Amino acid sequence: MTDTIDTGIGNASGHGFLSRARTVAAPGFNRWLVPPCALAIHLCIGMAYGFSVFWLPLSRAIGITDPVACPNLSLLGALTTTSCDWRVSDLVWTYTLFFVVLGGAAAIWGGWLERAGARKAGVVAAFCWCGGMGIAAIGVAMHQLWLIWIGSGVIGGIGLGLGYISPVSTLIKWFPDRRGMATGMAIMGFGGGAMIGGPLADLLMKHFASATGVGVWQTFLVLAAVYFVFMMAGAIGYRVPAEGWAPAGWTAPTSAKASISRFNVALSDAHRTPQFWLVWLVLFFNVSASIGIIGIASPMLQELFGGRLIDAPGVLFTAFDDDQKKAAAAVGAGFVGAISLFNIGGRFFWAWLSDRIGRKPLFATILVAGALLYGLAAPALAGTTLGLFILVFCILASMYGGGFATAPAYLADLFGTKYVGAIHGRLLTAWSTAGVVGPLLVANMRDRAIAAGVPRGDIYPPIFWVLAAMLVAGFVANLFVRPVAAKFHMPADDAPRAVETVAGGTVAAETGTSPIVIFAWLAVGLPILWGIYMTLSKALILLK
Incomplete structure (x- = not known):
């Protein structure tokens, strides 16, 4: 990338209107x-x-x-x-x-x-x-x-x-x-x-x-x-x-507060640190565990609860007539809307909370809570208690969004602020990878279960357990995050x-x-x- 690219429109001196x-x-x-x-x-x-x-x-x-x-x-x-x-x-x-x-x-x-x-x-x-x-x-x-x-x-x-x-x-x-x-x-x-x-x-x-x-x-x-x-x-x-x-x-944190670095790490060095790849894994597992299930939230609710969604208890999803399908789809759309609101609100709430408890404890909290909700609560409530089931997935959606919003601050704590935008850009490859892996995993498990003749109400618990295991893997990766070694620090800034x-x-x-x-x-x-x-x-x- 040449210097002229960084200068601004029509001005090679670096002082054009669009220049930094x-x-x-x-x-x-x-x-x-x-x-x-x-x-x-x-x-x-x-x-x-x-x-x-x-x-x-x-x-x-x-x-x-x-x-x-x-x-x-x-x-x-x-x-x-x-x-x-x-x-x-x-x-x-x-x-x-x-x-x-x-x-x-x-x-x-x-x-x-x-x-x-x-x-x-x-x-x-x-x-x-x-x-x-x-x-x-x-x-x-x-x-x-x-x-x-x-x-x-x-x-x-x-x-x-x-x-x-x-x-x-x-x-x-x-x-x-x-x-x-x-x-x-x-x-x-x-x-x-x-x-x-x-x-x-x-x-x-x-x-x-x-x-x-x-x-x-x-x-x-x-x-x-x-x-x-x-x-x-x-x-x-x-x-x-x-x-x-x-x-x-405001004064910068002292070196005693090891969770927030006073030093910057160069972009060329960030990916050479174990911290970058550990946070990459944390984001990958957190996104993979949620993005696939959110993508099929509406059909999942209809398949698990069937006629209970439309005051027709005992009627299976596969037996819906056209009017019942429309009514159930409306409920499914409402479920997706609720998930969206919690996803958005979680992005602010969990990131705000991380300022108070720290980024590493925050990720530990949402990963453990997510694993418990996927592994225990969701399978237990599937097809039984509609309100609590919806609440579980709304909370999961909030933590999915919270992980996104907290990741840049986590990187700034570890690598400093000088190149955090570029480092965050590289971290987003975890999102891209998870955006392929998560939906494929969930879709394949669902399709195979349907092809094997598994009743619709029994399809999802095994999926929930796999997603819970992914969050546990993310929790383990987060445990190993430590301050970046001094050899990667750039010369101390004022x-x-x-x-x-x-x-x-x-x-x-x-x-x-x-x-x-x-x-x-x-x-x-x-x-x-x-x-x-x-x-x-x-x-x-x-x-x-």
Whole structure:
């Protein structure tokens, strides 16, 4: 990567508008402006979780009311067919590409992000994510699946990777006193993106649907335009603190507090430490144990509880008529909505809690609790007590999200803050790997059980036990995490100070409110509240 890449548009001196130097905060900058900028980006790219809302409409993009099925269509043929409707199994490859490319992009370009700065990375993320959706819209209009894969899956996936890690290093540097809370706020936005984007996409598709189209390509274009505005606003709003800055009244932890390092570890050395790979395993097992089961949450609930979901006790899931299937699907959707809310809330709560009890104890807590819930509570409650079963999986979803949100702060504690964004990017390969392993494991175990004639109510306990074992493995990996050896420490930095002199002035972050701070939080807060309302309206069916 040449120096000119890191400089900013049209200026090789490193002082262009997008250069990192131009993002250093001016005197009096309020650090509470940075979290809504991060949320503006994460709420947009988080729509990746909500792309399932497009699968059914796209599966009848030609037939409009009913799919035009071609029984002998191969996956390769589906990429270029213009006469057959796509199957859902063809479309979900876009979802797989999202998270595989996300991890790869974050790992490959994480080092560039640290040099170029969060603003430039955020702008590139906006062009990739929104441009990818634009290419996907062309693919839908032309009925070319390969364009959807390349547009949203690959190019959009690059935007996901850069957008996901762009605020991590910045937030941790602005909030050294609340690392978990700061990253929890941003990563909560990624989990909440589908909560807003899913219902919005559904409304847009209904608006654009006609006798000749299902309204998906138009929806893609509208979402891309809206997301571009929000993501660019967030990227332009990014600021970094001056070197050595610290919040007033806060002092860096002493070396006696071994859980938080005073030293930085170079990006080139991070993967050479056992700590990196141990945390990699912790994240991998935590994600693998949850992502697969969350993906089939709705059918799992219907298969385990059958007619009890719709006031028809004794009726098996396989015996549902069409009306019963619709009623059960509505309950399943409510279950998914409840899981989504706990996943989002957990990202903030558990990360916030880690500031108080420490990152290693936090991971130990959620891994042990998760193993007990999967291994004992879930099998015992399956098909028996609906309310408690739902509560168990809501708690599990909260800890799944909490692990994501706490991981960046854990890395900062171990490796310092200088390259934490890039190190976090490499750690996300654990997420990409788990995003393949978890769903494949759960799906294969479920399919084999069904093929063997196992009753639907008996399919899931063995799956729960395997997932519990994965969390136990993660717990063991976490036990071995120790402070990074001194041989990997970079030369000691000057201790952070409460204020820093820059260009003859004093930089100290304001903490009070101002009109711009209020506006920034309203800009991201109102969509979040709308998304919560829409999700709650679906989840409330569980109380009926």
